[in-house]
Amino acid sequence: MSFKQIIEESSQKKESNIILALDLPPTELDVLLHKTLMILDAVEGQICAVKFNRHLILPLGLFAGVQKLLKRAKEYDLPTIMDCKINDVGSTNKIIAEHYYNSGFDALTANPFVGWKEGMQPVFETAKQYDRGVILLVFMSHEGSSEGYGQEVFVEKTQLPTSQYEIFAQKALEWGADGVVVGATYPERIRRVHSILGKSVPIYSPGVGVQGGKIEDAVRGGARYLIVGRAITMTEDPLQAAKSLKVTAQKAISVL
Numbered sequence: 001m002s003f004k005q006i007i008e009e010s011s012q013k014k015e016s017n018i019i020l021a022l023d024l025p026p027t028e029l030d031v032l033l034h035k036t037l038m039i040l041d042a043v044e045g046q047i048c049a050v051k052f053n054r055h056l057i058l059p060l061g062l063f064a065g066v067q068k069l070l071k072r073a074k075e076y077d078l079p080t081i082m083d084c085k086i087n088d089v090g091s092t093n094k095i096i097a098e099h100y101y102n103s104g105f106d107a108l109t110a111n112p113f114v115g116w117k118e119g120m121q122p123v124f125e126t127a128k129q130y131d132r133g134v135i136l137l138v139f140m141s142h143e144g145s146s147e148g149y150g151q152e153v154f155v156e157k158t159q160l161p162t163s164q165y166e167i168f169a170q171k172a173l174e175w176g177a178d179g180v181v182v183g184a185t186y187p188e189r190i191r192r193v194h195s196i197l198g199k200s201v202p203i204y205s206p207g208v209g210v211q212g213g214k215i216e217d218a219v220r221g222g223a224r225y226l227i228v229g230r231a232i233t234m235t236e237d238p239l240q241a242a243k244s245l246k247v248t249a250q251k252a253i254s255v256l
């Protein structure tokens with residue numbers, strides 16, 4: 001089964017489109033691991049997947065503490081995504097992807113800026129070999145995103161100026177990506193990307209809550225999954241926060 005199918009099945013089963021960004025600020029290692037496990041235990045019934053970032057990989061270690069978290073996510077039948085934004089030359093990208101897949105991650109994020117040949121090609125080939133997923137960045141959620149992903153570039157083939165992110169959305173189709181990332185902070189870009197991808201490639205949308213993005217706007221634009229970190233992990237009651245976000249997303253999806 002492709003990662004696209006795995007996460008969709010998880011989303012149907014859990015009746016949730018919320019992906020937990022399991023990000024916590026630095027603290028003592030045993031406290032960090034304990035707190036992270038507590039949050040995962042509390043919200044597992046409200047989410048359809050878990051996304052990791054360097055917040056945990058760097059202090060806990062990929063083949064050390066992180067293994068405990070990956071094991072727990074598997075026990076809850078939750079797919080796991082490593083948000084590593086692979087962005088190097090192909091030979092290095094391949095090794096990064098192999099480490100994350102070997103450690104147990106079901107999918108990883110990658111940056112199409114490096115191009116296909118000797119860039120993304122080895123990442124997609126490695127994913128195929130391991131039967132895992134690749135999710136491409138198309139338009140990031142932060143303010144400076146428009147400087148790169150939003151710039152207009154002249155496309156030689158069409159002789160037309162085109163937005164960089166639209167080109168990346170096309171590449172996601174061509175390369176067979178399992179998903180693309182478009183910030184919830186830019187619902188109009190989500191809409192544009194959705195018009196290019198249709199139902200073939202799902203849109204993952206981070207930037208909900210603390211970064212200012214609204215679930216309803218992102219879903220209306222065509223986002224399939226909402227990635228939420230601090231609006232769950234940094235609240236007094238992560239379960240309540242996750243529940244409420246899940247219901248908001250389900251309501252927004254039900255009126256599409």
Ligand code: XMP
Nearest residue numbers: 021053109139140141181206211228229230
């Ligand atoms: P918050 O706390 O802002 O966390 O809900 C969001 C999580 O998602 C990551 N993030 C992104 N990842 N493309 C990505 O691949 C993006 O545009 C993007 N914006 C935020 C962020 O690092 C955190 O883990």
